[in-house]
Amino acid sequence: MRNASETLELERALTGARWLTAARVIALLALAAVLVVFPQTTKVGYLLSTGVVILNYAVTATGWNFMGGFTGYISLGHAAYFGLGAYGTGILVVKAGISPFLALALAALIVAVIAVPIGIAALRVRGASFVIVTIAFVLILLLMFQSMGSITGGSGGLSLPRPFPDLIRTDHHRTFYYIYLGLLAVMLLAWWAIDRSRFGMGLKAVREDEDKARSLGVPTTGAKLVAFILSAFFTGLGGGLYALWFGDLDPVFQFSIMMGAYMVLMALLGGVRSLFGPLLGALVVGMAIEFFKAQYGDTQFHLVATGLLLAVVVLFMPEGVIPAVKGLFARFGPQASSIREISAADLAAERDAEEASKP
Amino acid sequence: MSLFVQSLILGILLGGLYALLASGLTLYFGVMRVVQIAHSAFLILAAYLAWFFATRTGLDALLSLVITVPLFFVVGVGLQRLLITRLKPATLTMMSVLLTFAIALIIEGMLGFVFTGVQRRIHFSYGSASVPLFGAEVPVVKLVAFALAVLALGALWLILKKTGFGQALRATIQNKEAAQLVGINTDRVASYGFGLGLATAAVGGTALAMDATIYPSLHWHWIGPLMAIIVVGGLGSVPGAAIAAMVLGISQSLLQIPLGTTWAQTVFYVALFVTLMVRPQGFFGGRLAQRF
Numbered sequence: 213m214r215n216a217s218e219t220l221e222l223e224r225a226l227t228g229a230r231w232l233t234a235a236r237v238i239a240l241l242a243l244a245a246v247l248v249v250f251p252q253t254t255k256v257g258y259l260l261s262t263g264v265v266i267l268n269y270a271v272t273a274t275g276w277n278f279m280g281g282f283t284g285y286i287s288l289g290h291a292a293y294f295g296l297g298a299y300g301t302g303i304l305v306v307k308a309g310i311s312p313f314l315a316l317a318l319a320a321l322i323v324a325v326i327a328v329p330i331g332i333a334a335l336r337v338r339g340a341s342f343v344i345v346t347i348a349f350v351l352i353l354l355l356m357f358q359s360m361g362s363i364t365g366g367s368g369g370l371s372l373p374r375p376f377p378d379l380i381r382t383d384h385h386r387t388f389y390y391i392y393l394g395l396l397a398v399m400l401l402a403w404w405a406i407d408r409s410r411f412g413m414g415l416k417a418v419r420e421d422e423d424k425a426r427s428l429g430v431p432t433t434g435a436k437l438v439a440f441i442l443s444a445f446f447t448g449l450g451g452g453l454y455a456l457w458f459g460d461l462d463p464v465f466q467f468s469i470m471m472g473a474y475m476v477l478m479a480l481l482g483g484v485r486s487l488f489g490p491l492l493g494a495l496v497v498g499m500a501i502e503f504f505k506a507q508y509g510d511t512q513f514h515l516v517a518t519g520l521l522l523a524v525v526v527l528f529m530p531e532g533v534i535p536a537v538k539g540l541f542a543r544f545g546p547q548a549s550s551i552r553e554i555s556a557a558d559l560a561a562e563r564d565a566e567e568a569s570k571p
Numbered sequence: 572m573s574l575f576v577q578s579l580i581l582g583i584l585l586g587g588l589y590a591l592l593a594s595g596l597t598l599y600f601g602v603m604r605v606v607q608i609a610h611s612a613f614l615i616l617a618a619y620l621a622w623f624f625a626t627r628t629g630l631d632a633l634l635s636l637v638i639t640v641p642l643f644f645v646v647g648v649g650l651q652r653l654l655i656t657r658l659k660p661a662t663l664t665m666m667s668v669l670l671t672f673a674i675a676l677i678i679e680g681m682l683g684f685v686f687t688g689v690q691r692r693i694h695f696s697y698g699s700a701s702v703p704l705f706g707a708e709v710p711v712v713k714l715v716a717f718a719l720a721v722l723a724l725g726a727l728w729l730i731l732k733k734t735g736f737g738q739a740l741r742a743t744i745q746n747k748e749a750a751q752l753v754g755i756n757t758d759r760v761a762s763y764g765f766g767l768g769l770a771t772a773a774v775g776g777t778a779l780a781m782d783a784t785i786y787p788s789l790h791w792h793w794i795g796p797l798m799a800i801i802v803v804g805g806l807g808s809v810p811g812a813a814i815a816a817m818v819l820g821i822s823q824s825l826l827q828i829p830l831g832t833t834w835a836q837t838v839f840y841v842a843l844f845v846t847l848m849v850r851p852q853g854f855f856g857g858r859l860a861q862r863f
Contacts, residue, residue, distance in 0.1 A: 515680030
């Protein structure tokens with residue numbers, strides 16, 4: 213039998229959990245509302261375009277997290293898929309004359325197909341070698357796109373016509389803002405669905421201990437490859453959308469290692485294990501980047517600042533800012549004193565189950 | 572024919588430089604299971620210090636090695652003691668890549684700050700001289716850079732093979748726990764090994780600056796080939812890295828004749844992907860290398 217104080221404790225724990233869920237839902241709705249309403253509140257082109265840029269960061273960081281978050285394989289070269297998506301869309305529109313959004317979908321599919329052999333090669337190794345391969349892939353693409361001038365425009369760049377020619381500039385930004393927001397919502401939904409699925413469980417097992425996961429029968433190679441392709445596909449979509457929005461491509465910017473580094477920084481800062489981590493990181497880091505660019509122009513300073521921030525995140529909060537802050541608060545709160553890490557409520561439930569199973 | 576000989580000789584000279592640069596990376600990986608992305612940023616830093624020394628004092632830039640080698644050794648020891656050891660062992664390899672990547676960004680940004688993005692070149696009194704070698708004209712600066720690389724590699728070999736410290740270092744690389752059991756202070760050995768690796772970057776950077784125009788973002792051009800070399804050779808294998816460096820350096824130089832400079836660079840990446848498909852642990856690495 214359960215005594216009165218234990219019942220009280222169980223109820224308190226349940227209400228606490230319910231409150232936390234409610235708070236989370238409210239915070240989420242508030243964030244979504246802010247994101248949806250933001251473009252209606254301003255007519256300033258600069259603010260709108262900054263909003264698009266930050267959503268672009270959020271899309272790429274979330275796309276990165278399909279690989280980095282689930283499997284723990286950190287790719288510093290996801291700019292490759294962004295650039296391929298952007299150039300794929302651009303070339304299909306300019307050279308083949310395909311309509312913009314069809315070109316976008318085709319380009320993203322092409323990126324997914326390209327990611328298959330790259331993924332098979334890269335996933336044969338783990339850890340550091342994997343990172344090396346991803347960096348190498350960006351560098352090789354940069355070289356190729358710079359030298360194939362006749363197709364890609366080379367260093368001179370590639371210009372796209374606007375997909376909505378009759379829209380004025382602010383409306384152009386506003387439209388793309390909502391398209392980006394829609395893409396982000398779809399990606400978050402997909403991430404959430406995978407997170408709860410058996411497939412996602414396998415991927416997370418790879419992250420925690422690949423050898424054990426394999427020995428337990430998780431098809432690690434196939435699972436990693438699927439996550440890799442999915443990640444490349446979404447990042448490619450982000451790149452293609454960027455090409456349609458910005459309308460001007462340059463190999464140096466599309467295949468820049470810095471862009472890959474930003475994705476990693478944003479995802480790590482926000483927390484790779486949580487659904488909204490990369491979005492949070494993109495909001496914080498993206499705003500900081502845009503602020504510094506507006507204040508100080510394109511100086512070498514952003515390299516140093518990015519480097520310092522990345523070093524701090526890697527050294528002090530590799531799990532992301534939320535667990536780090538939680539840990540800080542936990543220091544001042546009551547310390548966990550019991551050696552058995554099990555609450556009274558759990559114990560009571562366990563005892564009840566035991567009693568119920570007795571004949 | 573003379574073009575071929577010329578390219579072959581230049582390829583060998585280049586391969587020697589690559590071998591030195593890759594040996595540092597191999598050392599870091601051996602002692603700490605760390606891949607040092609910032610290695611090439613430190614190369615460029617050393618090159619800038621050599622240039623700064625030469626323009627300020629008017630002396631030969633090679634003399635800057637007297638300062639940069641000990642300085643880089645100390646920086647390397649500090650880097651390992653203060654930063655790398657703070658990382659969690661479980662994710663050390665992956666996180667060390669990110670940490671050293673951050674260091675590379677900081678170095679690049681600071682170089683741009685202090686020396687601006689202007690392209691620099693060190694001037695030598697023998698800068699434009701060349702000597703005939705097997706019917707080919709070889710610039711003196713390239714020969715000096717190669718000699719520097721060979722000297723540094725020789726010194727590294729002597730340290731590793733003939734000194735007590737070198738023995739301890741190799742023991743730490745082969746089996747850390749066993750090395751601890753026989754009384755080696757592996758922490759200290761690892762940090763000295765890290766310092767030694769960075770000291771090779773000082774030599775390599777100076778050699779590199781002898782016949783190249785330097786600018787802050789140059790390190791991206793070096794990191795790819797160097798990383799490809801250590802993966803092809805097999806992470807952690809010094810002879811493997813040296814052989815891969817030679818083979819790839821010569822291939823790059825020879826491929827420049829039909830393909831031009833840009834496409835010849837892709838030989839590193841092709842080699843990297845072929846290695847991963849055929850032999851993921853590298854051609855000279857053990858089975859272990861695949862896991863890092």
